[in-house]
Amino acid sequence: MDVFSFLSDLNFSTGQPELKNIFFSPNFNIVRIILPKGLEISPHPEPNAIFFLVIEGSGIFTIGNDTFEMNKHDSLFVKAGEIRGIKCLENLVLLGARDLDPML
Template sequence: MDVFSYLSDTNFSTGKPVMKKIISSPNFNIVRVCLPKGLEIDPHTEPNATFFLVIEGSGIFTRGTETFELHRNDSLFIEAGGIRGIKCLENLVLLGARDPDPKI
């Protein structure tokens, strides 16, 4: 995909995260994620390092024992194996870039 509008065809009606794959390569993956206001993703670990960029909305992000309130144009990086969680204060549109799943 060469051109993509991050705010086109957003969908918050499912009540859960809606992901749209932007780029998938052997070295990294990029997705757009739409999260509805009020949704909470409890803190948990993931095997991938992930960079989040807020495109629209706001939320409280957990990284380890810290919390950060992020708004449009804010970003946060979480190391592989790190604890992460999100509480959506508004409808939230994120761009997520992560490394590929580690080989087991």
């Protein structure tokens, strides 16, 4: 068993999303996602369902036609195939638990 410090080695300076795989199984995987302040990921469909938990920071999440401001300790579930996007109001650290891509 490996111990992982979720808030260690954070690097927001690249200006890009950074994903670190924490756990991978045949049915789902857990990732740490770091997103720098000001980054926008345009709404787009994804083939997999995902649960997001905000560990640090805040952002505006678009799910389908709805938008939600999410802050530290907020969470949401996005269905497979649903449109999703994020606008980072602050540096964001997310835990993502997602189904594997059904096309794999």
